[in-house]
Amino acid sequence: MSALIAPSVLASDFANLEKEVKMLNESQADWIHIDIMDGIFVPNISFGIPVTEAIKRHATKPLDVHLMIVQPEKYVEAFHKAGAEIISVHIEACAHLHRNIQQIKALGIKAGVAVNPHTPISALEDIIQDIDLVCLMSVNPGFGGQKFIERTYDKVKQLKNMIESSGSKALIEIDGGVNQNNAKALIAAGANVLVAGNFVFSAEKPKDIIAQLKTL
Numbered sequence: 001m002s003a004l005i006a007p008s009v010l011a012s013d014f015a016n017l018e019k020e021v022k023m024l025n026e027s028q029a030d031w032i033h034i035d036i037m038d039g040i041f042v043p044n045i046s047f048g049i050p051v052t053e054a055i056k057r058h059a060t061k062p063l064d065v066h067l068m069i070v071q072p073e074k075y076v077e078a079f080h081k082a083g084a085e086i087i088s089v090h091i092e093a094c095a096h097l098h099r100n101i102q103q104i105k106a107l108g109i110k111a112g113v114a115v116n117p118h119t120p121i122s123a124l125e126d127i128i129q130d131i132d133l134v135c136l137m138s139v140n141p142g143f144g145g146q147k148f149i150e151r152t153y154d155k156v157k158q159l160k161n162m163i164e165s166s167g168s169k170a171l172i173e174i175d176g177g178v179n180q181n182n183a184k185a186l187i188a189a190g191a192n193v194l195v196a197g198n199f200v201f202s203a204e205k206p207k208d209i210i211a212q213l214k215t216l
């Protein structure tokens, strides 16, 4: 049993992005997770389209773009042009989620739905068959380096059941506070993709940490 590993560059050294992306290229990482924050949907601002483009210029792995923004429909196309191969929008930010998902899929890329810790899995029932990924937040979005919320395990199991019983092909991605203490249990519960920010980038040897997550 192993998961796809998606290191989040939010925790990387922005002054040395080229070096950080090259490190990820050489590592066993599967995707590069890109956290976009607008200061409205979440209480923090990260970076946007030009930085995503700059990462893409060096990256040899798919960019997994997590939009923590309101009105994502205004920017989906620009992020696609910037190199996104997976785009997730937040269920809590989308009054017309089905339309948002169709917009992403029409670009020929993977569409994901991100859900905050307070959002019940049942809210995904009528969209699960249309999506490629659920980004299950295991912290409140907005910041890296937060503590993992233990209730996530139950939600992974519920989501796994929903996916299996509906015949959906959606992958379960866990985002926030992933480390050596929870990664194995998350995979056992049904996680397919692990995002890791601080656990990877604050390590002395990030490539070894990625390898460790990969071989769990």
Ligand code: DX5
Pocket (backbone or CB within 6 Å): 008, 010, 011, 033, 035, 066, 139, 140, 141, 142, 143, 144, 145, 146, 175, 176, 177, 178, 195, 196, 197, 198, 199
């Ligand atoms: C939180 C972001 C996460 C975060 C993960 O708003 O969506 O992707 O960067 O970072 P860690 O692994 O440090 O919690």
Ligand code: ZN
Pocket (backbone or CB within 6 Å): 008, 033, 034, 035, 066, 175, 195
């Ligand atoms: Zn994220």
